[in-house]
Amino acid sequence: MQRKEAHASFGGTQEVWRHTSVSLGGEANFAIYLPPQAKQQKVPVLYWLSGLTCTEQNFITKAGAQRVAAELGIAIVAPDTSPRGEGVADSETYDLGQGAGFYVNATQEPWAGHYRMYEYIVTELPALVEDNFPVMPVRGISGHSMGGFGALMIALRNPGRYCSVSAFSPIVAPTQVPWGEKAFSAYLGPDRAAWAAYDPLELLRNAQEHLPILIDQGLADEFLEDQLKPELLKVVAQETGHDLILNLRPGYDHSYYFISSFIDDHIRYFFERISQV
Numbered sequence: 543m544q545r546k547e548a549h550a551s552f553g554g555t556q557e558v559w560r561h562t563s564v565s566l567g568g569e570a571n572f573a574i575y576l577p578p579q580a581k582q583q584k585v586p587v588l589y590w591l592s593g594l595t596c597t598e599q600n601f602i603t604k605a606g607a608q609r610v611a612a613e614l615g616i617a618i619v620a621p622d623t624s625p626r627g628e629g630v631a632d633s634e635t636y637d638l639g640q641g642a643g644f645y646v647n648a649t650q651e652p653w654a655g656h657y658r659m660y661e662y663i664v665t666e667l668p669a670l671v672e673d674n675f676p677v678m679p680v681r682g683i684s685g686h687s688m689g690g691f692g693a694l695m696i697a698l699r700n701p702g703r704y705c706s707v708s709a710f711s712p713i714v715a716p717t718q719v720p721w722g723e724k725a726f727s728a729y730l731g732p733d734r735a736a737w738a739a740y741d742p743l744e745l746l747r748n749a750q751e752h753l754p755i756l757i758d759q760g761l762a763d764e765f766l767e768d769q770l771k772p773e774l775l776k777v778v779a780q781e782t783g784h785d786l787i788l789n790l791r792p793g794y795d796h797s798y799y800f801i802s803s804f805i806d807d808h809i810r811y812f813f814e815r816i817s818q819v
Contacts, residue, residue, distance in 0.1 A: 543559050543560065543561040543670075543674065544559065544560045544561070545557055545558070545559050546558045546559065546560050551575065551608045551612070552577075552578070552608050552609050552611075553578035553612050554575060554576050554577040554578045554580065554608065554611070554612050555575070555576050556573065556574075556575050556602055556608060557573065557575075557576065558571060558572070558573045558574075558598060558599075558602075559572055559573075561670065563625075563662060563666060564666060565658045565659075565661040565662040565665070565666045566625040566656055566657075566659070566662055567625065567630075567656045568625055568626070568627045568629070568630065568656065569626075570621070570622060570625065570626075570662070571598050571621075571622050572598055572619060572620065572621040572622065572667060572671075573598040573599070573601070573602045573618075573619070573620040573621075574617060574618070574620075574671065574675060575602065575607070575611055575617060575618040576617055576675065576676070577611050577612045577614075577616060577617060578615075580615075580675075580676045580677070581676075583676065584677055585615050585616060585617050585676065585677055586615075586616055586617070586677070586678055586680035586681070586682070586812075586813075586816055587617040587618070587619055587671065587672075587678075587680070587682075588611075588617070588618045588619070588681075588682040588683070588684060588809065589618075589619050589620075589621075589663065589668075589681060589682070589683045589684070589693075590605075590607075590618055590619065590683075590685055591620075591621070591623070591645060591663065591683070591684070591685030591686075591688075591689030591690070591692040591696075592620065592685065592686060592688075592689045593685070593686045593687030593689050593690070593711075594623070594636060594637055594641065594642050594687060594688050594721070595623075595636050595641045595642070596641065596689075597622050597623065597641070598620050598622050600798065601620040601686075601801075602620055604798035604801070604802065605798060605801050605802050605805050606805060607805050607806075607809060609806075610805075610806045610809045610810065611809055614809065614810070614813045616809060616812065616813060617671075617675065617677045618809075619667070619671055621662070621663065621667055623641055623643050623689070624640050624641055624642060624657065624659065625640070625643065625656040625659075626640050629656075630656045631653050631655075631656065631657070633728075637724060637725065638724060638725060638728055642688065642725065643659040644659065644688060644692070644722075644725040644726075645659045645660055645663055645688070645689070645692030645696065646659065646660050646725075646729050646740050647659070647660045647661055648728075648729035648730065649730055649731060649736070650728065650729060650730065650731045653728060653729050657729055660696070663692065663696060664696055664700060664703070668681065680816055681703065681704045681705065682706035682707070682812035682816075683696055683704045683706070684706075684707070684708045684709060684710075684812070685709055686710040686711060686712075687710070687711050687712065687765075687770075687796065688713060688721070689709075690710055690711055690712025690757070691713035691714065691716055691722070693709050693712070694709055694712055694714065694742040694755065695740050695741075695742050695745060697753060698745035698746060698751075698753075701749070701750045701751030701753070702751060704753070705812075705815045705816055706753070706754075706756075706811060706812040706815035706816075707753055707754075707755055707756070708755070708756035708757065708758075708808045708811055708812070709755075709757050709758075710757075710758050710759075710800065710801050710804070710808075711758075711759055711760065711763055711765070711766075711770055711796055711800070712742075712757060712770065712775075713769060713770060714742050714743065714770065714771060714772055714775040715741070715742070715743050715771050715774045715775070716737070716740065716741060716742075717737045717743075718774070719768065719769045719770075719771060720768065720769065721769050726740070742775065743775065746775070746778045746779065746782060746784055747778055747782060749782070749784060752784065752785065754784075754785035754786070754815075755775075755784070755786045755787070756787045756789075756807075756808065756811050757772060757775070757786070757787065757788050758789045758791060758800075758804050758808070759772050759788065759790055759791065760793070760794030760795050760796065761790055761791060761792045761793065761794065762793050763794070763795050763796045763800075764796060765796055772788055772790075775788075776788055791804070
Protein backbone atom coordinates (compact mmCIF):
# COMPACT_ATOMS: atom_id res chain seq x y z
CA MET A 543 0.00 0.00 0.00
CA GLN A 544 1.03 3.59 -0.58
CA ARG A 545 -0.29 6.54 1.38
CA LYS A 546 -1.26 9.30 -1.03
CA GLU A 547 -2.64 11.90 1.42
CA ALA A 548 -2.58 12.65 5.14
CA HIS A 549 -4.28 15.66 6.75
CA ALA A 550 -4.69 16.48 10.43
CA SER A 551 -8.40 16.77 11.23
CA PHE A 552 -10.06 17.21 14.65
CA GLY A 553 -7.13 15.58 16.42
CA GLY A 554 -7.09 12.62 14.05
CA THR A 555 -5.92 12.10 10.48
CA GLN A 556 -7.72 11.94 7.16
CA GLU A 557 -5.73 9.68 4.88
CA VAL A 558 -6.01 8.31 1.33
CA TRP A 559 -4.28 5.07 0.39
CA ARG A 560 -3.62 3.30 -2.90
CA HIS A 561 -3.18 -0.45 -3.16
CA THR A 562 -3.33 -3.33 -5.60
CA SER A 563 -6.73 -4.99 -5.45
CA VAL A 564 -7.11 -8.66 -6.30
CA SER A 565 -10.90 -8.32 -6.55
CA LEU A 566 -10.74 -5.41 -8.98
CA GLY A 567 -7.70 -6.56 -10.91
CA GLY A 568 -5.76 -3.32 -10.56
CA GLU A 569 -4.94 -0.31 -8.42
CA ALA A 570 -7.60 1.15 -6.12
CA ASN A 571 -7.90 4.08 -3.74
CA PHE A 572 -9.69 4.27 -0.43
CA ALA A 573 -9.92 7.00 2.20
CA ILE A 574 -9.77 6.39 5.93
CA TYR A 575 -10.37 8.79 8.79
CA LEU A 576 -8.59 7.73 11.98
CA PRO A 577 -9.93 9.54 15.07
CA PRO A 578 -7.59 10.64 17.87
CA GLN A 579 -8.57 7.60 19.97
CA ALA A 580 -6.94 5.35 17.36
CA LYS A 581 -3.54 6.51 18.62
CA GLN A 582 -4.11 4.52 21.83
CA GLN A 583 -6.56 1.75 20.95
CA LYS A 584 -8.46 0.00 18.21
CA VAL A 585 -11.70 1.69 17.18
CA PRO A 586 -14.90 0.60 15.37
CA VAL A 587 -15.20 1.42 11.68
CA LEU A 588 -18.02 2.77 9.53
CA TYR A 589 -17.85 2.00 5.80
CA TRP A 590 -19.27 4.69 3.51
CA LEU A 591 -20.30 3.89 -0.08
CA SER A 592 -20.63 6.86 -2.41
CA GLY A 593 -22.93 7.41 -5.37
CA LEU A 594 -22.69 7.69 -9.13
CA THR A 595 -19.70 9.62 -10.55
CA CYS A 596 -18.02 9.84 -7.13
CA THR A 597 -14.56 8.81 -5.99
CA GLU A 598 -13.21 8.43 -2.45
CA GLN A 599 -12.81 12.22 -2.38
CA ASN A 600 -16.44 13.34 -2.40
CA PHE A 601 -17.35 12.13 1.06
CA ILE A 602 -14.17 13.16 2.84
CA THR A 603 -14.20 16.70 1.43
CA LYS A 604 -17.94 17.47 1.45
CA ALA A 605 -19.76 15.49 4.16
CA GLY A 606 -18.14 17.04 7.24
CA ALA A 607 -18.07 13.71 9.04
CA GLN A 608 -14.70 14.00 10.75
CA ARG A 609 -15.79 16.15 13.71
CA VAL A 610 -18.35 13.71 15.13
CA ALA A 611 -16.20 10.70 14.20
CA ALA A 612 -13.41 12.26 16.29
CA GLU A 613 -15.78 12.93 19.18
CA LEU A 614 -17.10 9.35 19.26
CA GLY A 615 -13.87 7.54 18.36
CA ILE A 616 -15.01 6.05 15.05
CA ALA A 617 -12.93 5.35 11.94
CA ILE A 618 -14.59 5.94 8.57
CA VAL A 619 -13.51 4.14 5.40
CA ALA A 620 -14.67 5.51 2.04
CA PRO A 621 -13.63 3.48 -1.03
CA ASP A 622 -13.89 4.49 -4.66
CA THR A 623 -17.11 3.58 -6.47
CA SER A 624 -15.67 1.33 -9.19
CA PRO A 625 -12.48 -0.14 -10.63
CA ARG A 626 -10.50 2.33 -12.69
CA GLY A 627 -7.52 2.51 -14.96
CA GLU A 628 -6.26 1.55 -18.38
CA GLY A 629 -7.85 -1.65 -19.60
CA VAL A 630 -10.90 -1.28 -17.33
CA ALA A 631 -14.15 -1.30 -19.29
CA ASP A 632 -16.09 1.95 -19.38
CA SER A 633 -19.02 3.59 -21.15
CA GLU A 634 -19.77 7.08 -22.40
CA THR A 635 -22.57 7.55 -19.86
CA TYR A 636 -22.19 8.59 -16.23
CA ASP A 637 -24.38 5.77 -14.88
CA LEU A 638 -22.44 2.78 -16.23
CA GLY A 639 -18.77 1.85 -16.08
CA GLN A 640 -16.08 3.74 -14.21
CA GLY A 641 -17.65 5.70 -11.37
CA ALA A 642 -20.72 3.45 -11.46
CA GLY A 643 -19.74 0.03 -10.15
CA PHE A 644 -23.06 -0.54 -8.32
CA TYR A 645 -21.34 -2.72 -5.71
CA VAL A 646 -22.14 -6.00 -7.53
CA ASN A 647 -19.94 -8.75 -8.93
CA ALA A 648 -20.31 -8.48 -12.69
CA THR A 649 -20.75 -11.73 -14.61
CA GLN A 650 -20.99 -10.32 -18.14
CA GLU A 651 -18.31 -9.14 -20.55
CA PRO A 652 -16.61 -6.71 -20.82
CA TRP A 653 -17.25 -6.01 -17.12
CA ALA A 654 -16.57 -9.33 -15.39
CA GLY A 655 -12.79 -9.00 -15.31
CA HIS A 656 -12.71 -5.95 -13.04
CA TYR A 657 -16.17 -5.04 -11.78
CA ARG A 658 -16.25 -7.09 -8.58
CA MET A 659 -17.12 -4.32 -6.15
CA TYR A 660 -19.26 -6.56 -3.95
CA GLU A 661 -16.33 -8.87 -3.24
CA TYR A 662 -14.07 -5.86 -2.71
CA ILE A 663 -16.35 -4.12 -0.20
CA VAL A 664 -17.44 -7.20 1.73
CA THR A 665 -14.20 -9.17 1.90
CA GLU A 666 -11.01 -7.62 0.54
CA LEU A 667 -11.23 -4.06 1.84
CA PRO A 668 -12.24 -4.92 5.44
CA ALA A 669 -9.44 -7.50 5.66
CA LEU A 670 -6.96 -4.91 4.39
CA VAL A 671 -8.19 -2.24 6.80
CA GLU A 672 -8.33 -4.52 9.84
CA ASP A 673 -4.85 -5.90 9.16
CA ASN A 674 -3.15 -2.53 8.65
CA PHE A 675 -4.95 0.04 10.80
CA PRO A 676 -5.97 0.27 14.48
CA VAL A 677 -9.58 -0.76 13.92
CA MET A 678 -11.59 -3.62 15.37
CA PRO A 679 -13.98 -5.87 13.42
CA VAL A 680 -16.98 -3.88 14.64
CA ARG A 681 -18.48 -2.53 11.43
CA GLY A 682 -21.29 -0.32 10.23
CA ILE A 683 -22.16 0.49 6.64
CA SER A 684 -23.80 3.54 5.11
CA GLY A 685 -23.95 5.32 1.78
CA HIS A 686 -25.67 7.68 -0.62
CA SER A 687 -27.81 6.96 -3.70
CA MET A 688 -26.04 4.11 -5.55
CA GLY A 689 -23.99 3.73 -2.37
CA GLY A 690 -27.13 3.76 -0.25
CA PHE A 691 -28.35 0.85 -2.34
CA GLY A 692 -24.99 -0.83 -1.82
CA ALA A 693 -25.14 -0.37 1.95
CA LEU A 694 -28.65 -1.84 2.23
CA MET A 695 -27.92 -4.72 -0.11
CA ILE A 696 -24.59 -5.65 1.47
CA ALA A 697 -25.93 -5.52 5.04
CA LEU A 698 -28.96 -7.62 4.14
CA ARG A 699 -26.84 -10.19 2.29
CA ASN A 700 -24.37 -10.56 5.16
CA PRO A 701 -26.20 -11.12 8.45
CA GLY A 702 -23.99 -10.65 11.49
CA ARG A 703 -21.26 -8.78 9.61
CA TYR A 704 -22.46 -5.24 10.37
CA CYS A 705 -23.98 -3.84 13.54
CA SER A 706 -25.69 -0.94 11.76
CA VAL A 707 -26.92 0.03 8.30
CA SER A 708 -28.12 3.42 7.12
CA ALA A 709 -28.48 5.35 3.88
CA PHE A 710 -29.14 8.70 2.29
CA SER A 711 -31.41 8.75 -0.78
CA PRO A 712 -30.88 5.06 -1.58
CA ILE A 713 -31.94 3.27 -4.74
CA VAL A 714 -34.12 0.79 -2.86
CA ALA A 715 -35.59 -1.04 -5.87
CA PRO A 716 -32.84 -1.32 -8.52
CA THR A 717 -34.80 -3.90 -10.53
CA GLN A 718 -37.66 -1.41 -10.99
CA VAL A 719 -35.91 1.86 -11.87
CA PRO A 720 -33.84 3.04 -14.86
CA TRP A 721 -30.48 3.33 -13.08
CA GLY A 722 -30.68 -0.18 -11.68
CA GLU A 723 -32.13 -1.82 -14.78
CA LYS A 724 -29.36 -0.37 -16.94
CA ALA A 725 -26.57 -1.42 -14.58
CA PHE A 726 -27.95 -4.87 -13.80
CA SER A 727 -28.57 -5.62 -17.48
CA ALA A 728 -24.97 -4.75 -18.30
CA TYR A 729 -23.22 -6.28 -15.29
CA LEU A 730 -25.47 -9.29 -14.56
CA GLY A 731 -27.12 -10.03 -17.91
CA PRO A 732 -30.76 -10.38 -18.93
CA ASP A 733 -31.77 -13.05 -16.38
CA ARG A 734 -33.75 -11.17 -13.74
CA ALA A 735 -33.42 -14.12 -11.37
CA ALA A 736 -29.76 -13.14 -11.02
CA TRP A 737 -30.80 -9.58 -10.22
CA ALA A 738 -32.85 -10.68 -7.21
CA ALA A 739 -29.69 -11.54 -5.27
CA TYR A 740 -28.84 -7.83 -5.23
CA ASP A 741 -32.35 -6.40 -4.78
CA PRO A 742 -32.88 -4.90 -1.29
CA LEU A 743 -36.63 -5.51 -1.50
CA GLU A 744 -36.20 -9.23 -2.14
CA LEU A 745 -33.43 -9.46 0.43
CA LEU A 746 -35.59 -7.73 3.04
CA ARG A 747 -38.46 -10.15 2.37
CA ASN A 748 -36.11 -13.04 3.15
CA ALA A 749 -33.88 -11.39 5.77
CA GLN A 750 -32.26 -13.76 8.27
CA GLU A 751 -31.32 -10.90 10.59
CA HIS A 752 -33.54 -8.20 12.04
CA LEU A 753 -31.04 -5.36 11.62
CA PRO A 754 -32.84 -1.99 11.89
CA ILE A 755 -32.50 0.38 8.92
CA LEU A 756 -32.12 4.17 9.04
CA ILE A 757 -32.84 6.19 5.88
CA ASP A 758 -32.89 9.93 5.24
CA GLN A 759 -34.57 11.10 2.04
CA GLY A 760 -34.94 14.66 0.79
CA LEU A 761 -38.37 15.51 -0.56
CA ALA A 762 -36.91 18.01 -3.03
CA ASP A 763 -34.69 15.28 -4.50
CA GLU A 764 -34.93 15.43 -8.28
CA PHE A 765 -34.54 11.63 -8.48
CA LEU A 766 -37.11 10.75 -5.83
CA GLU A 767 -40.02 9.60 -7.99
CA ASP A 768 -38.18 8.01 -10.91
CA GLN A 769 -35.09 6.40 -9.37
CA LEU A 770 -35.32 6.13 -5.57
CA LYS A 771 -38.87 5.18 -4.54
CA PRO A 772 -38.35 4.77 -0.75
CA GLU A 773 -42.04 4.02 -0.32
CA LEU A 774 -41.44 0.57 -1.84
CA LEU A 775 -39.01 -0.31 0.93
CA LYS A 776 -41.43 1.02 3.53
CA VAL A 777 -44.16 -1.32 2.26
CA VAL A 778 -41.90 -4.39 2.48
CA ALA A 779 -40.64 -3.36 5.92
CA GLN A 780 -44.22 -3.10 7.14
CA GLU A 781 -45.12 -6.46 5.60
CA THR A 782 -42.19 -8.20 7.26
CA GLY A 783 -42.19 -6.29 10.55
CA HIS A 784 -38.67 -5.04 9.89
CA ASP A 785 -37.62 -1.94 11.82
CA LEU A 786 -37.25 1.00 9.44
CA ILE A 787 -36.73 4.65 10.31
CA LEU A 788 -37.55 6.64 7.17
CA ASN A 789 -36.97 10.36 7.65
CA LEU A 790 -38.53 12.38 4.84
CA ARG A 791 -36.84 15.80 4.82
CA PRO A 792 -38.78 18.69 3.22
CA GLY A 793 -36.69 21.02 1.07
CA TYR A 794 -33.58 18.83 0.82
CA ASP A 795 -32.25 17.59 -2.51
CA HIS A 796 -29.82 14.87 -3.64
CA SER A 797 -26.61 16.79 -2.95
CA TYR A 798 -23.94 16.77 -0.28
CA TYR A 799 -25.64 19.79 1.26
CA PHE A 800 -28.26 17.25 2.32
CA ILE A 801 -25.73 14.67 3.48
CA SER A 802 -23.73 17.18 5.52
CA SER A 803 -26.92 18.33 7.24
CA PHE A 804 -27.67 14.90 8.71
CA ILE A 805 -24.42 12.90 8.62
CA ASP A 806 -23.95 13.41 12.35
CA ASP A 807 -27.19 11.51 12.95
CA HIS A 808 -25.95 8.52 10.97
CA ILE A 809 -22.59 8.39 12.73
CA ARG A 810 -24.30 8.63 16.11
CA TYR A 811 -26.73 5.91 15.03
CA PHE A 812 -23.78 3.60 14.34
CA PHE A 813 -22.27 4.50 17.72
CA GLU A 814 -25.55 3.69 19.50
CA ARG A 815 -25.85 0.37 17.70
CA ILE A 816 -22.34 -0.63 18.82
CA SER A 817 -23.46 -0.56 22.44
CA GLN A 818 -26.38 -2.86 21.61
CA VAL A 819 -24.26 -5.58 20.04
